[in-house]
Structure formats: C-alpha cells, structure tokens
Amino acid sequence: MNWDDTPxxxxxREEVRAFVQENFPPSYRPDPEGEQSLEPEDVRGYNWAEDRASDDPDRRDGARAWARALAGRGWITPHWPAEYGGAGLSAKEEFILQEELMRARVPTVNGIGAFLLGPTLLVHGTEEQKARHLPGIARGETTWAQGFSEPGSGSDLASIRTRAVRDGDDYVVDGQKVWTSLGQYADWLFVLVRTDPGAEPKHRGITFLLVDTAAPGVTVRPITDLRGAAPFCEIFFEGVRVPVADRVGEENRGWYVAMSALGFERAGIGATIKYEQALHDLVGYLRSAEGRGFARADRDAYRKEIARRHTEIRVLYNLARYTVSKQAAGEEPGFEASVNQLFGAELHQRLARTGARAFGRAGALWDRGNVVPGGDPPDPPNGSAAYQGGSPLNAAFTHMRRDSIAATFLGGTSEIQRNVIATRGLNLPR
Known part of the structure; x- marks a missing residue:
C-alpha cells in the first residue's frame, strides 16, 4: 500500500510543524530526571497531567498555555465534532497530528479523557453527559482516569468485585481499583462496577459509571513502581454516592461500553515514534566520540541486531498506518488492534535489551547525568532526548528496560491478544 501523503x-503536516514551532511555550522544558510514563503517547520529560498542577510555575504555566494553544485549534480532541470542541479531522489528519507532535517531542494533552472517554461518550453517552463533560476535556480543563482493573481482576476483567447498589437516584459504590494510570492527577474517573452479582455470564452484570474523585468516600493512593516513579495508583470507594445520571449506557450493560472504550485505546502511533527516536538516539550516540568508547567485540552481530530493530519499528509503523487506513475507510479496528498491541509490546522489550546491551556493565547504571555536550540542554520542541553525563545516553535504555517489563500485560496481556488474533482474525475455535 502507498502511505505517501497526498498534497x-x-x-x-507542514501546518502542524509550524504550529508547534510558533506555539509551544519555550519555558516548558523537559525534565531530564523525569521517568518515562507508561502511556504510549507520553513524551519523556513531560507528564502533562502532573505538570498542570506543578509547584514549579514554569511547568504549570507552560502546561496550561500549551493546552490553551491546542484547544484553540480543537487539537486536544482533533477527531471530535466541532460542536463538542474538536476539529473534525479525518482519521488520516488525526494520525498526522499525533505523529508530528511525537516527532517534535512535545506532550499530548488530556490523553485518557480525549482518546478513551470522549469517543466513548460520543457513542454511548446522553446529550446531557456530552454537554457536561466533553467541553472540559476539549479545553484541557478536566482530566480523567480509567478505573477498570482490580486486585485479582486484571486480565479477567469480567470478575470485578467493586459493587454498586441502586439507592433512589444514586448508586452506592464500595470496592477497590488498582493500577489506575495517572489516577492521582484525575478530576474524574470512568469506572466499571458490578450491579448484578448473580449474572451469568459475569460480564452481563457490569455497569459503567462516571465518578468525581472529589466525592466523599473516594481515596486515592499512588503506587511506587520498581523505578521509584508513581505512574499509577490504587483507588478505594467507601459508600460513594454516584448519581444515576452519571451512568453511561444501560445498567448491567457496561461491559459493551467498556469494550468500545478499549477499542479506541489500541490504535495509536505514539509508541512507534518513541521507539524510532530511541533507536535514532542510540545509533547517533554510538557513532559519537564518547559512544565509540563502547566498541564491542561482536560489532557485526550487534549491527545486525540494530538493523532488525529498525526493520521491526518500520513494521510497527505500517501496522499503525494500516489501522488508520481502515478507520479512514469507515471500518472499526478489529483484531488488527491486537496485532499492533502485541507486536509493539514485545518490540518494546527487544529494543530495551538491545540498547542496554550496547554499554556492557555501564548499561546497568541507573543515575542520570544532566550534562549535555556544548552546554545547556537543547530547547524544545526539537531537542534531543539523548542527555549525556553520569551514565551512557543519560541511562535512557537502563530506564527503558525497566519500563518495558510491564509492556506485555499493560492494556491486555500477550496471551489475551493472541486469543483475540486467533479467534477474531484467524477464525480458530475458542
């Protein structure tokens, strides 16, 4: 297939590049000590959801100014209709916008609300729900997190135990969610709850609710991961009253709303560009005077390994382009989304190992340096992520290797993705 841009x-594409150059706040600089978020569209050195409330005025004001600039074009929610604050872009235009923002190494805004909840409300929400929630997402004023997984109910999502009992015009919610990405920065949650404990099969007794994190009885506790970062949290619900008006879809039919939301989750370009940039930084570093100090005895074999990673990244890019081509033709992504998810997750781990191997024992150094040859860090949006100093390539691949451990179960385990591919793509029996 021909992926070349039409005129x-x-x-x-040129319009997007010019917009970033002209509108990205120069004071909103990447944090070289910040961990890479686990979300595919997040850019190293930035966490927009956290930055918008930062104690650092440069980060806080920069994050909010960037949101205003994007919102002014409808580009926080580019695929939404203009009446809800979007830009009404085509699937291919949205793809180009996301690709260019990632290539410029600038953060996306309101990712979970914009790309998961918003499209779900457009399909399943009431007019009152759309009018109440969509404008705040489109302006970057209201942030959201996804409350699906529970202790013991991750891959087997239908086994959730958080319960909601109808009491007049409210549901009373009790239970726990865990591994909620960026939940500690969210204003609202979209949550799966069990409203029919005796339903068979289990997924028929689940309801989809919108929950204000400021509601009495909601407790949010960040979870520290093995990197020392806290990209997710656990959330407790104790007698939380949620208005029935904040139910999306029918009672006991929330599973189908949730599957719609997850379908939107698996069709992005962000991870592809991150891997491409990481490999580019690695090759550039190894060709530099400093990087040549890590010359390997198996140089030819290692060159072939890098070539394989490059080829695999191009395959992942083409998988993303294929998915968006189906959307452009009016089709919904099906098992192709699982192919993309599975291949991308395993490539993440292979790329991390390739990068860490380049430096031998020095590839285990964890502390990052903050020195860039030539002086100060480069200005965004076109600055390199390859900060050098106390460890090779600013320990980028050491940290990526830790990041990648979770890749094959975030967003659905590899086993689940293979089952989806087998049954829906190859028509194999269950």
Missing part, C-alpha cells in the same frame, strides 16, 4: 495531507 493536502503534506500541507497539513
């Missing part, structure tokens, strides 16, 4: 798409 109109090429012009839009």
């Amino acid at each position: 109109e798409e090429a012009a839009f």
